[in-house]
Amino acid sequence: MxxxxxxxxxxxxxxxSATLPHALxxxxxxxxxxxxxxxxxxxxxxxxxxxxxxxxxADTVVRLxxxxxxxxxxxxxxxxxxxxxxxxxVDADAMIRPDTLPxxxxxxxxxxxxxxxxxxxxxxxxxxxLASQYWNLLLHFGDQRQAGTGGNMxxxxxxxxxxxxxxxxxxxxxxxxxxxxxxxxxxKRLKDSGCGVxxxxxxxxxxxxxxxxRSLCREVWSRSALLxxxxxYQRTRSAVPSEVVxxxxxxxxxxxxxxxxxxxxxxxLPRPNVPANVAIVLLGAIALNLPAHLFFVRxxxxxxxxxxxxxxxLMQAISGLGLCVGWLLRDAVxxxxxxxxxxxxxxxxVETWPPVPRAIGT
Amino acid sequence: xxxxxxxxxxxEPAKRRPAxxxxxxxxxxVVLPENHVLSxxxxxxxxxxxxxxxxxVVIACAGQPANLAALHQSVGDAQFLLAPAGTSSADLRxxxxxxxxxxxxxLLTGAPVSEAGADSELFMTS
Numbered sequence: 136m137x138x139x140x141x142x143x144x145x146x147x148x149x150x151x152s153a154t155l156p157h158a159l160x161x162x163x164x165x166x167x168x169x170x171x172x173x174x175x176x177x178x179x180x181x182x183x184x185x186x187x188x189x190x191x192x193a194d195t196v197v198r199l200x201x202x203x204x205x206x207x208x209x210x211x212x213x214x215x216x217x218x219x220x221x222x223x224x225v226d227a228d229a230m231i232r233p234d235t236l237p238x239x240x241x242x243x244x245x246x247x248x249x250x251x252x253x254x255x256x257x258x259x260x261x262x263x264x265l266a267s268q269y270w271n272l273l274l275h276f277g278d279q280r281q282a283g284t285g286g287n288m289x290x291x292x293x294x295x296x297x298x299x300x301x302x303x304x305x306x307x308x309x310x311x312x313x314x315x316x317x318x319x320x321x322x323k324r325l326k327d328s329g330c331g332v333x334x335x336x337x338x339x340x341x342x343x344x345x346x347x348x349r350s351l352c353r354e355v356w357s358r359s360a361l362l363x364x365x366x367x368y369q370r371t372r373s374a375v376p377s378e379v380v381x382x383x384x385x386x387x388x389x390x391x392x393x394x395x396x397x398x399x400x401x402x403x404l405p406r407p408n409v410p411a412n413v414a415i416v417l418l419g420a421i422a423l424n425l426p427a428h429l430f431f432v433r434x435x436x437x438x439x440x441x442x443x444x445x446x447x448x449l450m451q452a453i454s455g456l457g458l459c460v461g462w463l464l465r466d467a468v469x470x471x472x473x474x475x476x477x478x479x480x481x482x483x484x485v486e487t488w489p490p491v492p493r494a495i496g497t
Numbered sequence: 498x499x500x501x502x503x504x505x506x507x508x509e510p511a512k513r514r515p516a517x518x519x520x521x522x523x524x525x526x527v528v529l530p531e532n533h534v535l536s537x538x539x540x541x542x543x544x545x546x547x548x549x550x551x552x553x554v555v556i557a558c559a560g561q562p563a564n565l566a567a568l569h570q571s572v573g574d575a576q577f578l579l580a581p582a583g584t585s586s587a588d589l590r591x592x593x594x595x596x597x598x599x600x601x602x603x604l605l606t607g608a609p610v611s612e613a614g615a616d617s618e619l620f621m622t623s
Contacts, residue, residue, distance in 0.1 A: 186602075190526070190594035191587040196602045197521075216601065488521045488600055 142172040142240060142294075143219030147209035149179040149314075151227035152188055154343040157261075159192035161230040167237050172223075175216060177209040185227075199489045207306035207317035208492055214300060221294050228344040229291030230261070235338060239294040242335070250299035250330030251322070253290035255279070257339035258434060266346040268435070269443040270354075273450075276430045277382040279336055288325065288332065289318030289378065292340045299330045309494040310365055310471045315357045316378075320366060323374045324495075334377065348446075352453055355383065359454040363461025365471050382427065383447075383454040420448055524553040524599025527575075530586045531559045533607035537571055543605055557593040559584040 144162055148155050155176075162174060176189035177197040189196045197212055210224050221243055225231060235254060242252050255278035260271040288295070303324050311317035326332050346354075359380050362371060372381050397412050421428055421444060428447070431440035472478065473492055480491045525543060527535055544552055554575040560582035569575075578593050590604055 187591045187594045190590045190602065190604060194604060196594065196604070198600050198602070200600070486519045488518055 141219055142167070142221050142223055142236065143214075143217030143297075144172055144174050144223045144225055144236070145210055145213035145217060146174070146176045146189075146193075146225050146227055147179060147206040147213065148176055148181065148185045148189060148227035149203060149206075149209075150181045150183045151185050152181075152183040153345075154228040155185055155188050156191070157343055158225065158227050158229055158231075159189065161232075162225060162236070163192055164233055165231070165236045166233045167240070172236065173218060175213045176227075177213040179204055179206070179209045201489065203312070204489065204492065205308065205312040205317070206314050207311040207321075208308035208489075211305045211308055212489070214297070214305060217297070220297055222297055222300055223292065223294040225340075226291040228342055230341045230343055231292050232340070235292060235340065238338060239292075242333070243294060243296065246331070246333075248331050249333055251288060251293060251295035251325055251332045252338075253288055253293035253322070253332070253334045254338035254340045255290060255334060255336045257341040260342055262343070262345040264345065264347070265442060266348055266351050266446070267342075267344070268439070269431075269446055270346045270351055271342050272431060272434055273382060273427070273447075274342070274379055275339075276427055277377040277379050278334065280377065280382075280426075288322030289316065289375070290334065290340070291342060292338075293318070295325070299325065299328075303328050303330070304495040307495055308492045309473060311361075312471075312473060312492070313357065315354075315361050316366060319362075319371060319375050319378055323366075323371065326374060351446075351450065355379075355450050355453045356457045359384070359457025360461035360464065361471065363458045364465045365461075368458065368462075380454055380458070383451050384458060385424070417448065420451070424451070520550070521600035522553070522598060523547055523550050524555065524597040524602045526590065526593040526597060526602060526604045527554065527556045528586055528589045528593065528604060528606040529556065529558045530584065530589060530607070531582055532610045533586075534610055535605065535607035540572065540605070543603070553597065553599055555593050555597050557589040559589060 146155075146158065146162070151158075159174070159176070163169070165172075173194045174192060175195045175197065176186075176193040177199065178186040178189060179199050180201055180203055186196050186198050195216060197209075197216065199209065199212065206226075214222055221240060223236060223239060231254070239252050239254075243249060256271060256274035258272050258275040260267045262268075303321075306317050306321050307324075308317075311320065322332055344350075358378075362368065362378070362380050371378065375381075394416050397415055401412055424447070428440055428444065431443055431447075473481075477492060480487075481493065485491055525547075527540065529535060544554070554572050555578055556572065556575050557578040557580065559580050561579065576596070578589075578596055580589055580592055584592075586606055590606075593604075594602060
């Protein structure tokens with residue numbers, strides 16, 4: 136790769152053999168001439184042969200060994216090796232369109248004051264199962280409502296000027312050792328530094344991951360708990376309202392209020408009708424989150440909206456629980472940090488490969 | 498020069514790794530499918546980019562290189578991975594990646610003979 140290339144595309148990957156070839160092939164199918172960008176894949180200690188698959192497409196493959204370090208860490212290692220003036224971070228389960236990279240570059244070039252541009256989630260998903268369709272549509276719903284100038288870098292594809300990336304201290308690999316919200320935190324920091332961040336809803340990227348009920352529950356739980364524990368609900372909500380946790384939790388307080396009201400009323404009835412009370416609460420929950428359900432109807436029809444309504448309610452409940460646990464953890468144990476051994480290595484300044492995670496500003 | 502075959506694709510570099518070390522191991526894979534060439538200048542430029550770092554060079558060829566001796570002279574301590582003629586560029590890359598023990602692996606594919614200049618003939622494969 137030449138040192139003069141304008142763009143470095145960095146793809147963090149962890150056990151992504153199912154989606155990585157599609158994601159990388161989509162990058163190579165870009166309308167941008169191949170010599171105009173370098174492709175760096177950073178493998179986060181995969182055990183499924185992801186580095187070998189990455190080598191079929193990439194200019195550089197970085198193999199991180201040992202235990203999982205997280206996408207924030209992987210992206211930072213990729214950025215350290217990158218030569219481009221603009222860094223584009225593409226997820227290993229994201230399929231960009233042929234015009235995505237040229238458009239990102241054009242926007243950066245047309246708006247010199249813009250530090251970063253992020254794509255949004257496409258409503259369509261190659262995975263046809265209900266959970267994947269629902270999740271991609273939900274992410275798309277948040278993006279469409281809140282796209283514009285926000286601090287959201289939690290996109291499957293985002294480009295940032297290298298200078299801005301370095302000046303704010305890169306991704307926070309210290310607190311975000313797993314894949315959740317590191318882009319939110321980074322975008323917020325970028326915005327706080329005065330850097331322009333644009334979330335462009337005309338640039339949509341399809342998610343390739345096949346979700347199921349279990350993985351959805353885990354994702355919503357970890358995002359909600361981490362958001363409450365590490366980022367702060369109100370502060371993040373004002374900075375990045377498109378985050379899916381806010382889409383899910385927007386109507387939680389009224390729903391909880393409705394549940395309390397129904398339970399209180401039931402106490403005064405001689406023969407409480409439990410099914411009726413549950414039905415009232417469920418209908419109330421759906422009514423209070425009507426915009427999302429109407430969006431599902433508009434996008435996929437009534438039968439789809441009815442099919443995903445219970446799933447959506449479940450995700451809302453999990454998100455609410457996750458937020459509560461996150462708030463408790465924030466008070467009980469404080470913010471997230473690496474384990475004691477990593478903290479000790481970092482304090483002593485042990486030099487090793489892969490490097491010990493660094494806190495912002497050190 | 499240690500010619501390396503493709504008989505052992507299952508070997509995993511991570512398993513051979515001894516103790517923790519301070520700096521990443523850097524490797525360069527030169528991919529030469531059939532009728533592809535790479536100029537010595539381009540290879541030297543790429544090696545220079547790594548400065549003083551030690552770089553393990555693996556040259557992955559589809560078929561027998563016509564100029565094995567010349568290749569050996571140019572990159573003395575390179576390893577050669579000789580895959581059957583007709584092996585695609587992507588397959589060569591994947592095979593080589595399995596053999597290379599580097600933490601940071603750069604891959605460089607040669608240009609088709611028709612597009613390459615006369616100075617590139619040094620690395621032409623049959």
